[in-house]
Amino acid sequence: MNIDADDFTLLGLPRTFELTRAQLDAAWKALQARVHPDRFAAEGGASQRLAMQWAVRVNEAHQRLKDPLTRAAYLCELAGAPVVAHDNTAMPSEFLMQQMMWREALEEAGTAAQVQALSDEVTAQRQARLARISDLLGADAASLERAAEAAQEVRALMFIDRLLEEVDTRLQRHEDEDGA
Amino acid sequence: MALLQISEPGQSPDPHQRRIAVGIDLGTTHSLVAAVRNGAAECLPDEQGRVILPSAVRYQLDEQGRTRRQIGFDALHAQAEDPLNTVVSVKRFMGRRLADLPDAGKLPYEFVDQPGMVAVQTVAGVKSPIEVSAEILASLRQRAEDTFNDDLFGAVITVPAYFDDAQRQATKDAAQMAGLNVLRLLNEPTAAAIAYGLDNGSEGLYAIYDLGGGTFDISLLQLSRGVFEVVATGGDSALGGDDIDHVLADAALADARIDTPMQALSPHDKRALLVAARRAKEKLSTDGSVHLACALSGGMLSVTVTRERLTELAKPLIDKTLAAVKRVLRDAKVKPDEVKGVVMVGGSTRTPAVRDAVGAFFGQAPLTDLNPDEVVALGAAIQANQLAGNNVQGELLLLDVLPLSLGLETMGGLVERIIPRNTPIPSARAQDFTTFKDGQTALAVHVVQGEREQVEHCRSLARFELRGIPPMAAGAARIRVSFQVDADGLLSVSAKEQLSGVEASVVVKPSYGLSDEQVAHMLREGFTTAAEDMKDRALREARVEAERMLEATRTALAADGDLLSAEQRTEIEQLMTQIGQRCDRGDLVALEAATKALADGTEFFAAERMNRGIRQALAGRSLDQI
Numbered sequence: 117m118n119i120d121a122d123d124f125t126l127l128g129l130p131r132t133f134e135l136t137r138a139q140l141d142a143a144w145k146a147l148q149a150r151v152h153p154d155r156f157a158a159e160g161g162a163s164q165r166l167a168m169q170w171a172v173r174v175n176e177a178h179q180r181l182k183d184p185l186t187r188a189a190y191l192c193e194l195a196g197a198p199v200v201a202h203d204n205t206a207m208p209s210e211f212l213m214q215q216m217m218w219r220e221a222l223e224e225a226g227t228a229a230q231v232q233a234l235s236d237e238v239t240a241q242r243q244a245r246l247a248r249i250s251d252l253l254g255a256d257a258a259s260l261e262r263a264a265e266a267a268q269e270v271r272a273l274m275f276i277d278r279l280l281e282e283v284d285t286r287l288q289r290h291e292d293e294d295g296a
Numbered sequence: 297m298a299l300l301q302i303s304e305p306g307q308s309p310d311p312h313q314r315r316i317a318v319g320i321d322l323g324t325t326h327s328l329v330a331a332v333r334n335g336a337a338e339c340l341p342d343e344q345g346r347v348i349l350p351s352a353v354r355y356q357l358d359e360q361g362r363t364r365r366q367i368g369f370d371a372l373h374a375q376a377e378d379p380l381n382t383v384v385s386v387k388r389f390m391g392r393r394l395a396d397l398p399d400a401g402k403l404p405y406e407f408v409d410q411p412g413m414v415a416v417q418t419v420a421g422v423k424s425p426i427e428v429s430a431e432i433l434a435s436l437r438q439r440a441e442d443t444f445n446d447d448l449f450g451a452v453i454t455v456p457a458y459f460d461d462a463q464r465q466a467t468k469d470a471a472q473m474a475g476l477n478v479l480r481l482l483n484e485p486t487a488a489a490i491a492y493g494l495d496n497g498s499e500g501l502y503a504i505y506d507l508g509g510g511t512f513d514i515s516l517l518q519l520s521r522g523v524f525e526v527v528a529t530g531g532d533s534a535l536g537g538d539d540i541d542h543v544l545a546d547a548a549l550a551d552a553r554i555d556t557p558m559q560a561l562s563p564h565d566k567r568a569l570l571v572a573a574r575r576a577k578e579k580l581s582t583d584g585s586v587h588l589a590c591a592l593s594g595g596m597l598s599v600t601v602t603r604e605r606l607t608e609l610a611k612p613l614i615d616k617t618l619a620a621v622k623r624v625l626r627d628a629k630v631k632p633d634e635v636k637g638v639v640m641v642g643g644s645t646r647t648p649a650v651r652d653a654v655g656a657f658f659g660q661a662p663l664t665d666l667n668p669d670e671v672v673a674l675g676a677a678i679q680a681n682q683l684a685g686n687n688v689q690g691e692l693l694l695l696d697v698l699p700l701s702l703g704l705e706t707m708g709g710l711v712e713r714i715i716p717r718n719t720p721i722p723s724a725r726a727q728d729f730t731t732f733k734d735g736q737t738a739l740a741v742h743v744v745q746g747e748r749e750q751v752e753h754c755r756s757l758a759r760f761e762l763r764g765i766p767p768m769a770a771g772a773a774r775i776r777v778s779f780q781v782d783a784d785g786l787l788s789v790s791a792k793e794q795l796s797g798v799e800a801s802v803v804v805k806p807s808y809g810l811s812d813e814q815v816a817h818m819l820r821e822g823f824t825t826a827a828e829d830m831k832d833r834a835l836r837e838a839r840v841e842a843e844r845m846l847e848a849t850r851t852a853l854a855a856d857g858d859l860l861s862a863e864q865r866t867e868i869e870q871l872m873t874q875i876g877q878r879c880d881r882g883d884l885v886a887l888e889a890a891t892k893a894l895a896d897g898t899e900f901f902a903a904e905r906m907n908r909g910i911r912q913a914l915a916g917r918s919l920d921q922i
Contacts, residue, residue, distance in 0.1 A: 145520075149693050150909035153722065153783045157450075157479050157683035158315070159848040162899040166906050168722050168782060175720045288626070 119170060122194060123177035133191055133253035135181065144178040184246055185277065188270050191253045195263035199270045211272055218279055228290035235283045242276050245269050315449035317479065317684035318440045319487070319676025322429060322453055322467065324387040324536060325509030325643065326350045328670060329436040330677035331444075332686070337491070337677040339670050340443050342368075348669060349439075353431045354382040355420035363420040367435045379404035379567040381418045385538060386432075388510045389414050389425040390470075391462030398534065402542065404563030413466065426470045433474035447840060450477035452680040454672050456511045457483040457529035460700050460745045461757050461787050468786070479683040481784040485515035486524055486694055487675030488641045491666060494519055495692055500636035501527070505654050505662065506672075507617060508642035510536040514621045516628050516635070526697045528718055530624035535616060537577075537644030538570075543609045544601070545573040548588050551599040565592045572597075580606050581646045607649040614653045621657065627718070638662040643669050685851075696721050702757075702779055702787060705742035707732070709751045714779050717747065721785055726778040728794075735767040739775055741791050741800075762791040762800040835884050842875050842891045849898055852905060859904045871897045 124131040127143040149155070151170035156163040181187045189199045218238060225231045252266040318331045318340075326348045330339045339347035346369070354371035356364040356378075366374060375382045383405070394400060394409040406417040415424045433453075440448055453471050455464055464481055471478045485504030489495070494502060498519050506513040513531040517524055546558055548569070558566060572590035579586045585602045625632060640662045644650060655661050666674070682692050698721050703713040706729075715725050731739065739762045746754030765773055774794040781787050792799045849872060857865065871894040878887040 141520075145693070145695070147910065148695055150912070151906060152693060152695070154480065154683060154694065158685035158844070159852070159902070162895050163848070163902040163906075166899075166902050170906060170910070171722045171783070172724045172780070175723055179720065 119173050123181050123190065126174065126177050127181065129181075131191070131194065133184075133188060133250050135187070137182065140178060140181055144174065147174045184249075185270060185273055188249045188253060188266060188273075192263045192267040192270060196260050197263035197267045199267045199274075207271065207275070211275075215275055215279070222279075222283060222286065225286070228287065231283060231286050231290060235280070235287060238276060238280055238283065242273065242280070245273055245276070249273075314686055315684040316440070316444045316446050317449050317451065317677075317680035317686065318436075319452045319482075319673050319678070319680045320433065320436055320454070320471075320476075321484070321487070321673035321676060322387065322433065322455075322470075323351055323508055323672075324385050324511060324538070326669070327432050327436060328673035329440050330670070330673040331440065332677050332681040337674040337681075339673055340439055342439055349432065349436060350384070351386060351432055352382060352384045353386070353428050354378060355418040355423065356381065357419050365431060367431055376564065376568045376571055379563040380406060381420075382567075383416055383418070383423065383428045385510050386425050386428040388534065389416075390429065391460065391464075391466040392425075399542070401559045402566070404566050412462075426466050426473065429467070429470035430473035433471055433476060437474055437476055447836075448476065449684050449844075450479040450680065452480045452482050452487075452676040452683065453478060454482050454484045454487050454676050456506070456508075456513045456531065456533060457485050457515045457526065458511070458513055458531040458533050458699055459785075460755050461702075461785065462745075462755060463533070464785050468784070478784075479680055481786075482676055482679055482694070483515065483526065483529070483696065484641065484672045485513055485529070485639075486517065486526065486696070487673075487679065488639050488671045489517050489519070489524060489675065490678050490692070491671040491675035492639055492663060494637075494639075495524065498637075501630060501634060503621070503635045503638045503658065504641060505617070505621070505638055505645065506531075506641035507644040507650060508536050509538050509644065510534070512536055512617050512620065514617070514624050516624055516630065524692075524694045525720075526695070526718075527630075528624045528628040529697070529699050530620050530627070532616065532620055535613065537574075537642070537647075539613050540577055540606075540610050540644065540647070541570050541573045543613070544577055544588075544606065545569045547605070547609055548573060548590075548597060548599050548601070552597045554592075554594070554597065556594070562593060565594075568592065569597070576601055577606060577647065581648060603648070606647075610647065610649050614650055617650075618653065618657055632658050639671075640664050641668055641671050696783065696785070698723065698781055698785060700745050700755075701747055702743070702745050702781070703754070704729075704777060705744060705751045711744055711746075711749060711751055711754055714777070715781060721781045722783050724778065724780045726776050729775045729777060730771050731765065731768065731773045731775070732770055734770050736770070736773070737765045737767055738763045739765065739773075739791070741777060741789065743779075743787070743789050757787065758789065760789075760791075760800055762793065762798065764796075764798045765793050766796050766798075768795075835882060835887075838884055838887050838891070839879055842879055842887055845891050845894055846872055846875055849894060852898070852901065856901075856905045856908060859908065860901065864901070868894075868898060868901065 127140070127147065129135060129139065129143055148171060151167055151174060153164055153167040153171060156167045180190055192199055218234065221234050222231070225234060249266050249269050252262045316331065318329050321328045328339050328347055328349065330337055341347050342349070349368040350372040352368060352371035352375060354366040354374050356366070358364050371382055375384060389397070392414055393412065394407050394414045397414065400407060408415040408417050408422050413424060415422045437448060451471065453467060455467050468478055468481060485506055488504050488506065489502060500519060502517045502519060504513070504515045504517065511531065511533050512535045513529065515529045516527040518527045542558070549556070549558065561569065569590050569592065572588055576586050576588040580601065580603045585600060587598065588601050589596065589598045635658055638654060638658050638660065640651065640654070645664070645668050651662060651664065679692070679694070681687055697718045698715055699717060701713050701717045702715045703711040706712045712727065714727050715723055729739070740759065741762060742751070742759050743757045744751055744754040745757050748754055762775060775791055776794055777789065777791045779787060779789055790799065849868065875887070875890045875894055878890045
């Protein structure tokens, strides 16, 4: 076992998008149970340092694979189609149009119900794109073509998540106002 | 000599193999020390049978001008008559600057505004909160050593989950100053959950509501088969039962028609009134109505307080705690009814108004079976026992998260977040920065902690400079700043220019103005070692350290000796023999060198063992899946 192995190999999981949170957590905990510095508290500094490096690495891998978006981005990168490539970052114009419409809708939404409706719509779109990613990066090792298409989806999802964050903030403000 | 040794299952057969490890709850109002004895955790009492040590230290000078200290109950009793020199609730000042203390005006101390951390002027000189805390810890260490008639192997010290890096570092420094080997800083709520045995088969989300004297913490823990995952933490490090005392004292003044506000009272009067208010509050947990009486310099104060009145006065403070609970649930995207159990910690949760409000919020009666003052120390003791290697079968593993985001100051006084809060620790992250001027040869790095966008609203942890960057065009340099947070939540930062290899790093010793030499000086002045010759002490500590190293190596050889070739094994055994010889000779420098040689010489072995452990973990999992 090598500390520089990729996240999937490190956690002993298949290199696919189709991983459950339960699978990931079980792998993470089993590994931390072996490498966490607390397991070496009664030993010398060398063991402590090593344990620390391993525990950091295991946490990093788990954090990255835990979130579907970063997991997808990582798979794209492993398949040779990094998400933040300098070329090919332009988004299709219909997606940009959609974004603008959503942002306008958010600005104009006056009631909590309106914001909630927008939130539902954007969330549905998010689910659809995640399902597409799952198709592209599922079971078999992804081809470069499929990975490139998935990378595009990941970029779209990054926009969508930023929007959802703003929608959430608005929803919370409505909640706080209703609570007060 | 014993002819026959009988040991309980799970106990070490040889008592000399057993390492004494304690858990210490270093609390705002009081502190406790606990240890696992005969298989169960219990708090260790003092000579008078009291387990609680009030977190109070009084400084005095005797006729010869030497410093005298009273710690605990003696100090507490002197509090009203000598408020200036009796430091209580010192935990509130740990890692804090004067500007961070909003109620400094209500406190009876002469504060000294030192850089990084406030200090208190006493007759015996300026005392830093670290030093005061160390007095308390040293007193508890003494108690434990007397109880076991043996040296301590180490201690687990608890801190509020909400403590930032400066506060954690200050706590660790205090423990080291008190001569304790810190096995781990443990979050108080996690300790409470361990004490309740929630690691035994409990699965699901638990909320730990900890209202102590000076801090409020709310933590959400996800438990599954011995793994404690801190899902989210929140709270307020400047809110607690002391605040209820303050509002009660204010109300008593108003009710007695005394026009002088709290801030304008003399230190003596302030202290006397707060003590009376606290007593009244405590009595109202069982009585419906009490008489609050207190002798002030302007005359006698005497009012009647009912439980309803206290509930009404405490309501804004309790609501503040519930607002923090809501924030944490929202952070974790959890609804109150998804929480499986609520553990109550801290003396202030004895107040019926608090229990009722928390029960109503979660829709279930909170857990209150254990003494809320003792829970944290008991949990820490269980963890200490495990970390010392006494409980080999133990599967307890704590996976913790970073309580507050760590970041760097960037252009315009904004914060660039490097590690967001609630990231599992230990953790490491790096971020690349560049120069913004042509020929720039230095870069100032300012490390901050907090959730706000602006630097001035975050806590400044450290500043350092990366110098000697070769002159380049603006934007050409690639400076990688790396953050590393250990399992205790303590940070170290380094910066390296990638092209030239120029490096700078700091262990984030927050800038509270105590250098290592100053710490060493305070140690020499020595409250912990008053009667001991420093040299003897150093040698004794080196021996303990050597013994620790030897034992660890023996354990490792027994478990995984097959990983070594015959020569490698011989080499390690020679290094071990050398330590044994030098231990007997009493040469401090030689002994330390031999211990270090063994540590270095076994580094590759440690790596091999780690790899084997991971292979086993992976193999075990694939078996499960078949």
